[in-house]
Amino acid sequence: MGLEVRGVGESEYREWLRAIHAGFLRPPVVSDEEVADRLPHTDLSRLLGVFDEGRFVATFRSFTQDVSTVGGGSLVADAVSGVTVAPTHRRRGLLSRMMARDLGAAKERGDAVATLIAAEYPIYGRYGFGPATWTSEWTVDVARAGLDQRRTGRPEDGGRIDFADGEEIRKIGPGLHRRLAGERAGVVGRDAHRWDVGTGLGYQSHPWTEPFYAVYRDEAGRPQGFAAYTCDDTWGDGKQPLNTAKVRDLIAVTPAAERALWTFLCSIDWVTTVKSGHRAPDDLLPLLLPDPRAARITSHADMLWVRVLDVVKVLESRTYAASGSLVLDVRDADGLAGGRYRLDASPEGAACSRTATESADLAFDIAELGTLSLGDESAVRLAALGRVEEVTAGAAARADALLRTSRRPWCPDIF
Template sequence: MGTFRGISFDLSVPGGAMLPVVGISSISVVPTHRRRGLLKAMMAQGLRSAVARGEAAAVLHSAEYGVYGRYGFAPATRHGGFTVDVRAGRGLRPGPAGTGILQPATMEDVRRFGPALFDRVRRSRAGAVSRPDWNWQARTGESVRPGETWTEPTAVVYRDVHGQVSGLVTYRVDGKWTDGVPDSTLTVTDLITTTPEALRALWRHLLSLDWVHTIDVPDAAPDDPAPLLLADARAVRPLPHPADCLRLRLLDLPVALAARTYATEGRLVLEVADPDGHVDGRWQLHVAADGSGHVTTTDGPAHLALDATTLAMLCLGGETAARLKGAGLVEELRPGAAATADALFRASLAPWCPDHF
């Protein structure tokens, strides 16, 4: 009378390492059997199975904000797209011309170049999950689910001076006319670049297309650098309702916290409350001068007290202990501990998950 699906992924964490996680999807309970504990039972079994497989955390996307906090999941990444008024943007601001070339690409090319390119990019930003083969098949029309209509996007790749693909964009144009005048919107479906040169070249291409007056990027990192490329950045507007994206549930704290790299050396003792017992206890995080972390249990005095959901907000660097303290979600047991936590957990880029599952 319910469904629950677990997908094995790996999750990028600050520093570029990959953490084995379970992605939870297709959760449902038939209306006639609601309020009987089925979701709770499925979730408990799913998390136990993940622990048994050695997956250090669970991730999901939540349609309703308040549902999964009761199971220890918390927002760990945010997304928020933007729209560009092409005429108001006045093209790119002055900058290097670049030494590479743009080439049209087929969906076969996207399947060939995309996976390696994406894997290179996601190591630089925490919060991304791996893209299995079925993801690329769906993106390129090789696999279309029943009831879906597939419209092939346009694809363009950027090759650097050495001939290596360092950028890829796919997009669709709606072909709209208003009062007999072209008024098209271009919607970016994927944009992957490994260098600023590739990013600049692909945006120059998008901004140069005839009849396109608006460019929509429905899902972008909170700190996406593309708006900074425009001659007039006021031409960029956020799309409505930027929101939380990936929810994270920690299952193995020593593994999860040791996987990432930290911004500075230091020591922090956390008193973590977890009613389900996965990460409950008092944990010492010791960070060495090289940014590597080591987590052990301890009987020593705690510096910060928080629950498992709150710790998940901090884990990828997308939230600050100071803000959580202000909301009453973190208790500072030693003066300055929130500042210490923020110095340790800080990430150079905002965590972002470009995929839904």
């Protein structure tokens, strides 16, 4: 009782950051450099805090974000980040109060969805979020991969790979990223500040090590992808190299670029191990190796979570490879997007509208629609789990034919 949920003023921003650091188990120290770098890129009107006798005991931030949909469209999202509750004030409903306030504002603004990266899996389903993309990380045993005969440094398709620096990546990277978003669902926008920080400019939350940048260009000299990676300096007995290359970022907008960049990374002298970083679960990496077993999955987890706020916008914004109709009974305990909707979809377009007269084919909570929205999950699988009710026999399989995609959605970024 007596805990106040309210917005955060500029004069309180440093203490809000300090509470963020403490919540994420980082040293609760905030430098002038961090404040100066982050404040100009923070919408103070969308910062929340919970105060107990003037002290922050919980934090919450949201900002406007674009997220790509199936077929190259995009949705305006309410991106949620910086969520903490002090261990001294848990189980008091503080996150629920902040989330209700933020989602209500997002709905009023007309945002189609809310998004977040969940630090803990069990928390956000109760607010209507569902995991919509997943991420995998591979560790490649280079000696076993079977690329010894390809160590020429030159792609086999007539393209080329050149080293670059951060300045060049800041020039060509945004265009490549936008092209990726046009081809793959689940990609969230990167603004100029994010590109700056990602290439070493501005405040760094961790010690900065300048990476190597490798750019792939096709035969016409056009950049089609790049990789940013670091290498350690590890040697074994008998002066044997045991170096590991860790990929920080890899964007490829053509299969040729993706193959060439992975082949390059797995062919660097002295590098015996390659760690892929966060990748789409259907990345080409394992299968392009002569021995795919050389790449073992060392991490696989949920990534982008989606909370649908406007069912019509979400279902009409994407494309569909097949034709069909479904009536969806969407339950939303928070009253933001529930109702019964009819979807009529085809490769030529889609129409979605509320219906009060037609019987439902499928019934589920709003979180399941978030999970299905970007085409990754199977309605048949969710029905088997009891999370989707198949009111009309065969409706889950029909939903899969409409909603699932040939390439899995992917979110490259944590925010």
